[in-house]
Amino acid sequence: MSTRATLRRWHMWLGWLVGVPMLFWTVSGLVMVARPIEEVRGTALLRDPAPLSLSKPAIAPRVEGRAVESLTLAQRSEGPRWVIGFSDSSSRLADPRTGQLLPTLGAAEAVREVMSRYSGKAKVEAVARVDPANPPVDFNRPVAAWQVRMDDGTHFYVDAGSGEVAAKRTRFWRFYDFMWGLHIMDLQDRSDTHNPWIVTFALLSLAMVVMAIVLLPMATKRGSKVRRPREARPTIPS
Numbered sequence: 001m002s003t004r005a006t007l008r009r010w011h012m013w014l015g016w017l018v019g020v021p022m023l024f025w026t027v028s029g030l031v032m033v034a035r036p037i038e039e040v041r042g043t044a045l046l047r048d049p050a051p052l053s054l055s056k057p058a059i060a061p062r063v064e065g066r067a068v069e070s071l072t073l074a075q076r077s078e079g080p081r082w083v084i085g086f087s088d089s090s091s092r093l094a095d096p097r098t099g100q101l102l103p104t105l106g107a108a109e110a111v112r113e114v115m116s117r118y119s120g121k122a123k124v125e126a127v128a129r130v131d132p133a134n135p136p137v138d139f140n141r142p143v144a145a146w147q148v149r150m151d152d153g154t155h156f157y158v159d160a161g162s163g164e165v166a167a168k169r170t171r172f173w174r175f176y177d178f179m180w181g182l183h184i185m186d187l188q189d190r191s192d193t194h195n196p197w198i199v200t201f202a203l204l205s206l207a208m209v210v211m212a213i214v215l216l217p218m219a220t221k222r223g224s225k226v227r228r229p230r231e232a233r234p235t236i237p238s
Contacts, residue, residue, distance in 0.1 A: 007211050014208040021185070021201045028183040032176060042154060042170040046117045049075040054096065058082070061094035062101060076163045077109075077116035083162050091161035110146035110158040113165060122152035130157065138169040138177060140189070 038044070052075050061071070061082045070085035073096060081102070082094035093102040105113070107127040115124070130136065130145040139145065139157050145166060148156040153171030158164070181190035185197040 004215065007215050011208060011211040011215060014204055014211070018201055018205045018208060022205060024182050024185075028179040031179040032183070035172060035176075040170065040173050040176050042168045042173065045120050045154065045168055045170075046114075046165060047119050049117065051075070052080050054080055056097075058096035059099035061096075062099050064101070074164075077112040081163065083164070085162075091159065093161070093163050104144070104160045105146065105158060105163055107146060109163070110160070111148055113158050113163055114148045114156045117165070120150070120152070120154070122150035122154060125149045125151040137190075138174050139167055141166070 052073060054073075058073060058080070061084055063084060063086075067087035068084060069087045069089075070083075072083050073080055074083045075081075076093070080096050082096055082099075084092050084094060084101075086092070092104070094100060095102060107129075111124055111127060126149045128147045128149070130139060130143070130147050132142045132144050135141055135143070135145075136147065136155075138155060139147070141157075143166065144160045146158045146160060148158060150156070155167075155169040156165055157167040157169075159166045177190060178187070181187040184190070184193045184195070185201070186192045186195050
């Protein structure tokens, strides 16, 4: 069997093998560029927090001997709050007027944090506690939080310790995230861009393209050899 015939056979079988993944890559890529990323992320759904305003100097928080990783003043729906990040990755709020640690947020406080900055027209449909050991796919963080669901399909996630709106997920964001998982062939975590599936199919696709480049001049050369020149038509005298 000639080299050209062998390459053509391998090229054909590789085409069948990577055809479906290439279709998935193309369709998922089109979905991901169909809308501006700011609209997908819901950037305009939350206003910036109000400016900080303290009537008197803040009192340092009473951390009760715990190791502190970070300490910042931030605006929350109830006013300025100390946001304390502990070395064990947990967080708490403290009142800068007294330095007293505050309880973790409940459902009503989580809703207030969202609605104090919400700029959309939807209404709160439900509030649910997020289990850090089994977070929803569209949050995927081992953090104690509250999920605030809006009636337009948007989800807000509020960190129960820091009171921060940690994530906002529009209805299209969740579809976008699924397509991203399809694009990188990681539908479970949707984060591993170097998994064996995508590496293998990318290498096979590259091999198919290289074969096509090698075959192209062979096919052109062969076609020019088999093409016969046109016979000259006899000229009929007038």
